[in-house]
Amino acid sequence: MISTSAVLSGFMTALSPYNLLLLFGGTVLGIIFGALPGVSSTMGCAVLIPLTYGMDPASGLILLSGIYCGSTYGGSISACLLNTPGTPASAATTLEGFPMTRQGRGGEALQEACIASLWGGIIGALALFFLAPTIAQLSLKFGSQENAMLAVFGLTIIVSLSDGSLLKGFVSGILGVLLSMVGLDVATAYPRYTFKLTALYGGIAIIPAIVGLYSLTQLLTSSGEKESVLLDEKSIDELKVPKLGIGDFFRRWVIYLKCSVLGTFIGIVPGAGGNIAGYMAYNHVKNSSKTPEQFGKGCRDGVAATESANNAVCGGSLIPMLTLGIPGNSVAAVLMGGLMIQGLNPGHSLFTNYAHVTYPFLAGFVLAQIAFTVVGLLGAKHFAKVVKAPKGFLLAGIGVLCVVGSYAASNNIADVYVMLTFGIIGYFLKCAGFDMSAIVLGLMLGSLAEAGFVQSYNLCKRDVAATLMSFITRPISLTLLVISVLSVISPLLRARKKNKQA
């Protein structure tokens, strides 16, 4: 189906000096956007789309791929160093990345994030190049029942995240799900928990919530700590970036492979958005690891898993967008708008009549992975120095970014209040031992779950029995249900086994 000459000429076009300049420029810009909390990939692309109007379509798309892939990697920088995901996709990276930084291994964490992101991006890009039409058909099979079960599976991850207390994990998760109910409901547009504020009709936006729960909470927590810098003196001295060898690129290849495939598939599912991919990959790696007790204390495998998964989502999200016109997440939607403005409608013709635009775009996408890896690896030790800054300046800077980032997402001042509320509540919850990740997961997945269940109910003619049956009779839905059950049981069984051995 793919003509080699088209692919080759695509690469030749992407490697032209002008396009390479756009690619690197876009990637650097993307990394910056990604690293800044609150400024997301979606916003980065949306803001720069007007710049692409005057350009040749292929060049414009290459610029946008640089931003997309760069920002997805960039999110890991602040996730690892400041316990603040720069983009929602990197939320799971904080789980291991920040503990690593606290141990003085921040540079190592960034390096791992870079390598993992490279793997994830390349595998996602390969899927896009070679398997797009086949996989796209799979994305269509995800109906409401499948979305509901996928959300349920995502929620069961809370069990494995809640090492400390299962009860607290559940409460956090339920709190997140409850918060996702704010806004107009899917089926009847009834305003729920909006307190007559039309600004809340769209629900609680994920970006201000994450900025509040992570950034602001961390800011408050750090303010309360005695040290004058973010880490203790000893850790700073050890803030070295390990020498990079070829072996480092391949040591964790099993994790990279598995999590990238997972990420690609999550990217393909239209309803999911890519943000849960990181958590799912983390969950998988933790459950299949021989040393699960290492997780949460700075385990490099964790960063490898989350970062490869979230970068694979980039490629995955473009698959249904290019072939069927169904964007896998909000960035793909912006890119689709960018395509359609140029007169390129998604579908088969993109690969035939418009091959001279599409193949350079795809080639640029592959090259973008290399671009951010180069920047990331060269910059790792410099980025890591951020934590050496005097705490006062650092935290003040983060505070400003929190406010600006939350506002910039939707130009809605209500988002800033959301961020502040979440930050303050998050601080107290954190003191009480509750888990931010569980709340975030609940928030991300609650509305997906509800929409899935309610739509399934509607589609099954409002018959409860028929609806329940439909979850079991559909193969994908059943598979996800089984996986969810296993996902809940296996950590519990393992804990039981450990207690028996002890």
Next chain:
Amino acid sequence: MKKLFAALALFAALSTAACAAYPTKPVRLIVPFAAGGAADMTARLSSKVAEKYLGQPIVIENRAGGGGVTGTQAGASAAADGYTLTLFVPGGILNTYLKKVNYTVDSFAPVVQIVQEFDVIAAHKDRFADLAALKAYAAANPGAVKIGVSGALIYDHLEALIVAKAMGVELKPVPFNGSAPAIAAFLGKHVDLCSVSFAELDQQARAGDVAFLCVLAEERFPDHPDVPTAKELGYNVVMGPWRGIVAPKGTPEEVLDTIADAYVKAFNDPEFKANFEKAGLPTDSWLPRAEYTRVIKEQAEALKEVVKEATADKK
């Protein structure tokens, strides 16, 4: 606080009127929908050309949420100085009837209409080859035919109910969170029908999987001559989203005229026509200020009727 500042700014601007006529700084255009969608594209493409004639950049601000409520509300409460415009669509009017909002149609002063699109009912070719087949099946199996819509109480939801009523059958609307999931559900055969614009499913129709059953316009589209209008099949339904620019009520007349003038010049610009054609949008459905004001008044009434009719036999 914001209003006070705006009032002061307006006062300052007026008192130096001799040297500074509108516009002296960039103008914001609030688009109450997500970036990348049809409304967003319409706004961006037309504003890109209009800003040449306006003399200041027109900056698009996406404020999605609540089916257009959040952004439209923000536009209604903005200062009436001509520096904040809003993209207005039928949903903006519908929201005043169907949801609890703090603005009304009268909170706005219409400026221009950019485009009027007409929706098409699409089905899978192997299921329903034409509208008659759909009607026959739906009549024999009430409630069995499902039509995906992009949200509860959104324009195409009501459209589906109106079409069903005109045909005298029962179609079951299934609301999704936006048009992309609705189209995805349709393509995955989880629902049987959906209402789209031609551009959205053009490729699939060419490939032969999707059939356009009827277009809800007055006349057949020149690019799709074999798709009948609902009207000629006996169902008098003409519906489709129009998109235009409005300003907060109370914006000075000269300012409104300046903006309208810039956009009308843009509509006659070959660059605008080329861009719209490339994006698959009609280039000749724009309306100047007086006409658009009339259209909004008419639509306010017409949509009230639509809502009444559509929700008449809902439980």
